[in-house]
Amino acid sequence: MRSGMKELDCIFKPKSIAVIGASDTVGKWGYMMVKRPLKTGYPGVIYPINPHKSQILGLPTYPSVIDVPGDIDLAVITTPAPTVPNIIQECARKGIRGAVVITAGFTEAGEEGRRLEEEMVTAAREGGIRFVGPNGMGIWSEVGRLSLCFDDAPKKGPMAFVSQSGTFGGAMARVASQKGYGLSKFISIGNQADLKAADYLEYLAGDDETKVIILYLEGLRDGRRFFEIAREVVREKPIVVYKAGRSKAGARATMSHTASIAGSERVFDGMCRQVGIIQVTEAFHLFEVAEALAILPLPPGNRVAILGSGGQGVVGSDSCSAFGLELPELDPDTSRAISVLLPPHAPQAKNPVDFAGTKRTALQEVEIIEKLLQLDYIDGVISNVPVSARTWDPSMEVDVNDKLSSGALKVDIDGAMRYASLPQIYGKPIICIRFGRVKADIMEQILGEGHIPIYDTPEQCARAMAALAQYGASCRKTNEWK
Amino acid sequence: MRSGMKELDCIFKPKSIAVIGASDTVGKWGYMMVKRPLKTGYPGVIYPINPHKSQILGLPTYPSVIDVPGDIDLAVITTPAPTVPNIIQECARKGIRGAVVITAGFTEAGEEGRRLEEEMVTAAREGGIRFVGPNGMGIWSEVGRLSLCFDDAPKKGPMAFVSQSGTFGGAMARVASQKGYGLSKFISIGNQADLKAADYLEYLAGDDETKVIILYLEGLRDGRRFFEIAREVVREKPIVVYKAGRSKAGARATMSHTASIAGSERVFDGMCRQVGIIQVTEAFHLFEVAEALAILPLPPGNRVAILGSGGQGVVGSDSCSAFGLELPELDPDTSRAISVLLPPHAPQAKNPVDFAGTKRTALQEVEIIEKLLQLDYIDGVISNVPVSARTWDPSMEVDVNDKLSSGALKVDIDGAMRYASLPQIYGKPIICIRFGRVKADIMEQILGEGHIPIYDTPEQCARAMAALAQYGASCRKTNEWK
Numbered sequence: 001m002r003s004g005m006k007e008l009d010c011i012f013k014p015k016s017i018a019v020i021g022a023s024d025t026v027g028k029w030g031y032m033m034v035k036r037p038l039k040t041g042y043p044g045v046i047y048p049i050n051p052h053k054s055q056i057l058g059l060p061t062y063p064s065v066i067d068v069p070g071d072i073d074l075a076v077i078t079t080p081a082p083t084v085p086n087i088i089q090e091c092a093r094k095g096i097r098g099a100v101v102i103t104a105g106f107t108e109a110g111e112e113g114r115r116l117e118e119e120m121v122t123a124a125r126e127g128g129i130r131f132v133g134p135n136g137m138g139i140w141s142e143v144g145r146l147s148l149c150f151d152d153a154p155k156k157g158p159m160a161f162v163s164q165s166g167t168f169g170g171a172m173a174r175v176a177s178q179k180g181y182g183l184s185k186f187i188s189i190g191n192q193a194d195l196k197a198a199d200y201l202e203y204l205a206g207d208d209e210t211k212v213i214i215l216y217l218e219g220l221r222d223g224r225r226f227f228e229i230a231r232e233v234v235r236e237k238p239i240v241v242y243k244a245g246r247s248k249a250g251a252r253a254t255m256s257h258t259a260s261i262a263g264s265e266r267v268f269d270g271m272c273r274q275v276g277i278i279q280v281t282e283a284f285h286l287f288e289v290a291e292a293l294a295i296l297p298l299p300p301g302n303r304v305a306i307l308g309s310g311g312q313g314v315v316g317s318d319s320c321s322a323f324g325l326e327l328p329e330l331d332p333d334t335s336r337a338i339s340v341l342l343p344p345h346a347p348q349a350k351n352p353v354d355f356a357g358t359k360r361t362a363l364q365e366v367e368i369i370e371k372l373l374q375l376d377y378i379d380g381v382i383s384n385v386p387v388s389a390r391t392w393d394p395s396m397e398v399d400v401n402d403k404l405s406s407g408a409l410k411v412d413i414d415g416a417m418r419y420a421s422l423p424q425i426y427g428k429p430i431i432c433i434r435f436g437r438v439k440a441d442i443m444e445q446i447l448g449e450g451h452i453p454i455y456d457t458p459e460q461c462a463r464a465m466a467a468l469a470q471y472g473a474s475c476r477k478t479n480e481w482k
Numbered sequence: 483m484r485s486g487m488k489e490l491d492c493i494f495k496p497k498s499i500a501v502i503g504a505s506d507t508v509g510k511w512g513y514m515m516v517k518r519p520l521k522t523g524y525p526g527v528i529y530p531i532n533p534h535k536s537q538i539l540g541l542p543t544y545p546s547v548i549d550v551p552g553d554i555d556l557a558v559i560t561t562p563a564p565t566v567p568n569i570i571q572e573c574a575r576k577g578i579r580g581a582v583v584i585t586a587g588f589t590e591a592g593e594e595g596r597r598l599e600e601e602m603v604t605a606a607r608e609g610g611i612r613f614v615g616p617n618g619m620g621i622w623s624e625v626g627r628l629s630l631c632f633d634d635a636p637k638k639g640p641m642a643f644v645s646q647s648g649t650f651g652g653a654m655a656r657v658a659s660q661k662g663y664g665l666s667k668f669i670s671i672g673n674q675a676d677l678k679a680a681d682y683l684e685y686l687a688g689d690d691e692t693k694v695i696i697l698y699l700e701g702l703r704d705g706r707r708f709f710e711i712a713r714e715v716v717r718e719k720p721i722v723v724y725k726a727g728r729s730k731a732g733a734r735a736t737m738s739h740t741a742s743i744a745g746s747e748r749v750f751d752g753m754c755r756q757v758g759i760i761q762v763t764e765a766f767h768l769f770e771v772a773e774a775l776a777i778l779p780l781p782p783g784n785r786v787a788i789l790g791s792g793g794q795g796v797v798g799s800d801s802c803s804a805f806g807l808e809l810p811e812l813d814p815d816t817s818r819a820i821s822v823l824l825p826p827h828a829p830q831a832k833n834p835v836d837f838a839g840t841k842r843t844a845l846q847e848v849e850i851i852e853k854l855l856q857l858d859y860i861d862g863v864i865s866n867v868p869v870s871a872r873t874w875d876p877s878m879e880v881d882v883n884d885k886l887s888s889g890a891l892k893v894d895i896d897g898a899m900r901y902a903s904l905p906q907i908y909g910k911p912i913i914c915i916r917f918g919r920v921k922a923d924i925m926e927q928i929l930g931e932g933h934i935p936i937y938d939t940p941e942q943c944a945r946a947m948a949a950l951a952q953y954g955a956s957c958r959k960t961n962e963w964k
Contacts (some may be wrong), residue, residue, distance in 0.1 A: 283940070311645075
């Protein structure tokens with residue numbers, strides 16, 4: 001399946017790009033399309049195209065792509081809509097195979113735009129060009145070090161984000177990056193005149209840098225093909241979707257935005273369930289849920305144990321239940337074995353296991369978590385980031401730097417490393433709550449970097465665990481059918 | 483009503499406190515109860531009580547409260563449960579009127595604990611002492627500069643947070659403070675043996691520093707009185723509640739946590755609706771929603787206009803609809819008048835008003851927002867933090883410091899000041915989305931400080947607006963009855 005989409009490598013890993021409509025006026029699209037790849041360290045050749053300039057941002061500039069001496073993999077088009085069909089033809093003559101069309105004013109702008117969009121598609125088909133857009137905000141490819149959409153490179157990571165909204169999608173991606181979620185690709189798909197959501201799914205399924213595909217969608221073009229391809233892709237990697245335009249008011253807004261006609265939400269939701277796409281109900285949950293899917297083993301079932309003090313356990317239990325997870329009661333032997341490890345004033349160990357307000361180091365938590373992961377009726381654990389021995393018991397009053405050379409740091413590192421390795425050892429997920437820590441410390445650094453997802457609230461933890469359980473169940477179903 | 487609760491001033495504004503069970507062992511409760519008020523700048527006198535020490539943390543220490551030379555307003559008790567009833571009697575003999583009982587091991591720990599709790603309550607009643615706890619994590623009072631629960635003073639602000647979970651509530655309060663939400667009080671209410679949620683409501687209703695009361699509850703003791711008092715209090719200030727222990731698993735967890743029996747959720751929800759308490763479905767939403775309630779005028783109705791690009795408008799519309807807000811279509815005259823103010827490639831102005839991806843300065847947004855606020859069919863606006871002229875158009879490429887002395891800064895400040903004043907001028911709320919800004923800048927500083935709540939996502943904005951609309955409606959209902 002995927003071999004057919006290797007052709008998109010010319011878009012996401014181009015050795016050379018031409019920016020058609022390049023400009024030296026700060027703030028213009030034709031300026032940003034040259035500036036951004038330069039700033040984010042694009043290693044290939046950039047050819048600005050502008051008949052009135054000999055140089056833009058220090059780069060030799062050519063009147064047209066035909067005049068460029070070398071090969072061009074990707075054309076970035078920012079010139080007005082009426083010029084685009086001819087430019088596509090010219091690109092084809094030059095042997096260019098991929099394009100990103102930033103220009104707006106096509107189907108979303110009315111009848112004349114719709115006609116131009118058709119002309120552009122015809123020119124591309126005839127010339128053997130695949131293109132992103134039009135009316136998009138560009139792309140980011142980590143592996144290609146190519147940014148057409150961000151002024152600064154976002155954090156590197158395992159999520160490919162396919163967004164039908166450029167501005168909002170880009171804003172979400174920037175917030176996500178700030179919060180520590182990493183991206184492999186960002187694609188602002190615009191009007192999807194040629195390449196559609198389904199095509200990106202197909203390409204990303206074969207993309208080694210991408211572990212999870214997340215989508216912001218307003219409406220589908222060719223929904224049938226989208227779900228057919230999604231059904232294949234979810235066998236290889238999870239797909240998480242936020243579907244906007246669900247309400248009457250929201251659907252009205254999508255019309256003028258990306259020329260999408262929001263379809264029946266019931267049908268869309270049903271198809272997602274059927275093919276195994278995970279849906280989220282708030283847009284930013286895309287990143288939160290994808291983080292867990294990218295790094296954790298899938299739980300064998302939906303039965304969760306919670307480790308945490310008082311209210312954290314209560315809210316965790318409530319939200320796990322709300323998301324369809326089960327919290328089995330502990331058997332008497334396990335309850336006794338864990339109770340011994342709790343502080344004397346804590347109640348007898350149940351699920352959730354209540355620390356009764358005491359802070360716990362990594363090794364103290366590990367001992368209990370291992371007992372829980374060994375149970376055949378527990379499929380995953382929600383816990384919290386342990387405290388660092390370095391800033392606790394009794395060094396709370398001591399400058400942390402004093403302790404760096406003492407044993408405390410080694411205890412912390414050993415404990416956190418063990419903690420971080422548990423999901424792989426037991427083949428079950430662990431998710432942690434940050435739990436009001438004043439700032440990230442060594443614990444969070446060791447656990448957080450690719451081992452255990454860390455969130456601010458019990459609800460985020462439960463949502464992520466539920467997504468894992470859902471994807472686990474859909475993978476098991478697929479395997480049964482094989 | 484409130485005059486009766488002025489007696490709690492001895493707890494929240496004490497001139498002197500005695501810490502019974504004071505200790506110089508780092509990490510012990512008896513240590514933290516002396517250390518924390520010292521560290522957060524408590525201006526009154528602290529008397530550590532410990533028969534085996536002459537000095538703790540540099541303070542003269544007394545064998546018992548009876549031996550203290552001066553008056554004591556508040557006793558903080560950390561000694562083991564069996565000692566507490568006698569200590570309360572001793573405090574009464576000393577003339578102490580308030581206590582915070584940190585000690586655990588009462589009703590939540592079984593039959594013997596239940597008996598001790600009864601004894602303690604009897605001693606307090608007979609001796610004229612009101613107390614917080616037991617089995618709580620203490621209090622924070624900004625006006626009293628008294629921290630028994632936080633190592634560092636949280637951000638100052640208009641929210642009083644009453645929490646039935648000490649550890650989790652404290653963790654939430656710390657996260658909230660980091661995110662910029664400010665607290666006037668934090669009360670970890672513990673087992674509520676004497677003072678109950680209802681009493682704190684009554685006290686906080688008359689507390690000048692508190693504009694909104696937020697509660698984390700697991701179960702009520704004397705629910706009837708709680709709702710009777712809440713009904714009175716919501717006429718003066720909003721109450722927002724998160725109710726935990728809703729699920730079977732969650733209710734099980736509350737039992738061993740704070741000895742609460744979670745009641746019927748349906749009855750609880752119904753009573754909240756009836757008396758006008760706002761409920762949130764995730765614990766941290768307490769702070770988000772309270773921020774808007776604390777600083778904004780109430781909307782005259784539930785009809786909202788949204789200003790923002792593409793997907794932000796779509797997701798904003800969806801979430802407003804989901805929370806019961808309406809998005810009226812714009813009348814033709816207004817649509818024409820606003821369209822003139824949009825960039826040429828933007829679609830005709832509808833609701834949401836779509837900027838089509840262009841960034842807007844404060845003055846550009848103000849012009850549109852004023853037109854919307856003037857409409858009698860629009861009750862509030864959701865917008866986004868405008869861009870700073872200083873880092874945009876065309877200074878994007880310029881070191882921002884170069885511009886500090888130029889006109890750009892003045893334009894920014896004037897625009898933001900006007901923007902920030904609109905809610906009071908029109909008597910309608912404005913809520914902003916941060917919208918993926920790389921970092922807080924002058925815009926966010928001016929808007930954010932007590933004028934316009936700023937959130938990360940459209941869903942947060944819609945939730946806050948819905949809470950305002952709900953409280954507005956309940957206030958109008960109350961006034962009709964008067």
